[in-house]
Amino acid sequence: MNSTHTLSSWLARLDARETHIAIIGLGYVGLPLALLFSEECFRVTGFDIDAEKVATLNDGRSYIHRIEPEHIAGARAAGFRATTDFSELHECDAILICVPTPLHPDHTPDMSFVTSTVEALAPHTHAGQLLVLESTTYPGTTDELIVPTLERLGRNNLRVLRNGDGHDTLEGLMVAFSPEREDPGNLTTPRREIPKVIGGVDTRATQAAVALYGTIFNRTVAMSSPSAAEMTKLLENIYRCVNIALVNELKQLCLAMGIDIWEVIDAASTKPFGFQAFYPGPGIGGHCIPVDPFYLSWRAKQFNQPTRFIELAGEVNEAMPGFVVHTVERALEREGKSLAEAKVLLLGIAYKRDVDDLRESPALTIFDLLERAGASVSYNDPFFPEVGVGRKYALKRQSTALERVGDFDCVLLVTDHSAYDYAALVEASKIFVDTRNATRGIASGKIVRC
Numbered sequence: 001m002n003s004t005h006t007l008s009s010w011l012a013r014l015d016a017r018e019t020h021i022a023i024i025g026l027g028y029v030g031l032p033l034a035l036l037f038s039e040e041c042f043r044v045t046g047f048d049i050d051a052e053k054v055a056t057l058n059d060g061r062s063y064i065h066r067i068e069p070e071h072i073a074g075a076r077a078a079g080f081r082a083t084t085d086f087s088e089l090h091e092c093d094a095i096l097i098c099v100p101t102p103l104h105p106d107h108t109p110d111m112s113f114v115t116s117t118v119e120a121l122a123p124h125t126h127a128g129q130l131l132v133l134e135s136t137t138y139p140g141t142t143d144e145l146i147v148p149t150l151e152r153l154g155r156n157n158l159r160v161l162r163n164g165d166g167h168d169t170l171e172g173l174m175v176a177f178s179p180e181r182e183d184p185g186n187l188t189t190p191r192r193e194i195p196k197v198i199g200g201v202d203t204r205a206t207q208a209a210v211a212l213y214g215t216i217f218n219r220t221v222a223m224s225s226p227s228a229a230e231m232t233k234l235l236e237n238i239y240r241c242v243n244i245a246l247v248n249e250l251k252q253l254c255l256a257m258g259i260d261i262w263e264v265i266d267a268a269s270t271k272p273f274g275f276q277a278f279y280p281g282p283g284i285g286g287h288c289i290p291v292d293p294f295y296l297s298w299r300a301k302q303f304n305q306p307t308r309f310i311e312l313a314g315e316v317n318e319a320m321p322g323f324v325v326h327t328v329e330r331a332l333e334r335e336g337k338s339l340a341e342a343k344v345l346l347l348g349i350a351y352k353r354d355v356d357d358l359r360e361s362p363a364l365t366i367f368d369l370l371e372r373a374g375a376s377v378s379y380n381d382p383f384f385p386e387v388g389v390g391r392k393y394a395l396k397r398q399s400t401a402l403e404r405v406g407d408f409d410c411v412l413l414v415t416d417h418s419a420y421d422y423a424a425l426v427e428a429s430k431i432f433v434d435t436r437n438a439t440r441g442i443a444s445g446k447i448v449r450c
C-alpha cells in the first residue's frame, strides 16, 4: 500500500518509477495506455469486468488487431498483469479510467459504464491516490458525477482535494480529467506525440497528472479545470463532425453538378492557411464522431442553449447511408436490374480503413437499408472473417471470398482498406460503387463514384 502523504513524495516516487498504475477498461484506449506505461518501466495492473479479456492478456495474447501478442508478452515479462478484482486498486497510486461512454437509443449519454466503475472502485480508494477519467464525456462529469460519487462511497470520509485545501499535503484524493485523443489506424502520428490535455479538480491533481502523463507523452497541456478539458475533447470531435457533414453535403452538390469533390478538396488543400481538408464518405462511424456531439447537445439543453451545428451535422451525416443505397439502386436500374432482385457485396465494413472496429459503422446501416429494400447482401472485410451479434447489429455471416466478386450484381466499397487491389476488384465486378475515391486513376465504365 502507498503511504505517500505529500505531493513532493508522490512526484519523487514517480521519478523513481515506483508508482503503481491502474488502468480500468482494457479496450482500444486502455490497453495501449497500459502498454505505454509498462514500456516506461512502471508497475501496471489492468482492471476489466470482462474475464475473457483478462485471461487473454494474462496468457500474453492480444485481442486488438494492431497490438501484437509479442507486445503483450513483453509487458507481462515487465510485470504487467490484468485482473477483475477491484480490491487490488487499494495498492495503486494512480487510477486511470478508460471505460465506454456510448449513447442510449434516444441519443442521450449512457453514463452507466462510468458510474458503475466509479461505484465499484470508490470503496478501494484512499488519500494520496490520483484518479483520472479518460473516457469522452460532457463538461461537468468530473465535478458533478465523479467527485460526489467518490466522496459518497469512499471509506473513512474520503474527500477529493479541491483548490485551497492545502499545499503539499495530500489529505484527500486527487481527481482529474484527461481525454484520450487517439486516432485509430493513424500510423503517421505516434501516440506519444499527441499532446495530452489535463484538467484537475485541484492544482495538485493537475500537477500529479501532468507529471504522470509527461513520462509517456512528449507534451502535456494543463488546463484550469476538468470541465474545460472535457469541453476541449468535445470541441475537437464536433469540429470534425461538422466539417465532415459539410463535405458530405458538398459532395452531393458536386455530383449533381458534374464536379469531382476530391479534386476540389485537393486543390483547396494547397492553400497554406485557413483550410483543413476533410473527406466525404458513406457516413460517419466509430465510438467518437457519431456519439460525442450528442453528449454536448444533451448537456446544452440543461443550459437552455441551442446546438444547431451539431444537430444539422448529425442530420446530414446520418442521411449518407441512404444516399449511398439510392446511388446503388440507380446504378442497378441503369443495368436493368432492381435493387430487390440484386445481389450486393459490401467491401469493408469496419468504420474506417485498416481498423478492426465495427462500432457505429455506416456499413451496418447500409447493410440494413439494402436488406430492407429486398437485396441479397454479403460482405468482405479482412478484419472480420465473421460477424455475429453486437450491440446494434445481428449480421451472423462470414466474409465472402474476393474470388466471388464476379457473382454479385454490384460491389459497394464502404471502407477502403489498404489491402484491397482496387484495379483487380473493379475488373472482376459488374458495377463498382466507390464511396471513398479509392478508384481514383482507374478508368472503367463500371465505376460509379458516390
Ligand SMILES: NC(=O)c1ccc[n+]([C@@H]2O[C@H](COP(=O)([O-])OP(=O)(O)OC[C@H]3O[C@@H](n4cnc5c(N)ncnc54)[C@H](O)[C@@H]3O)[C@@H](O)[C@H]2O)c1
Pocket (backbone or CB within 6 Å): 024, 025, 026, 027, 028, 029, 030, 047, 048, 049, 050, 053, 098, 099, 100, 101, 113, 116, 117, 134, 135, 136, 137, 180, 181, 182, 183, 184, 287, 288
Ligand atoms: N477507441 C478510440 O479510438 C477512442 C478514441 C478517443 C476516445 N475514446 C473514448 O475512450 C473511452 C473508451 O473507449 P474504448 O474504445 O477503449 O472502449 P472499449 O469498448 O474498446 O473498451 C472499454 C473496456 O472497458 C471495459 N469495461 C466496461 N465497463 C467496465 C467496468 N465497470 N469496469 C472495468 N472495465 C469495464 C470493457 O470490458 C472494455 O474492455 C470512451 O469514452 C471513448 O469514447 C475512444
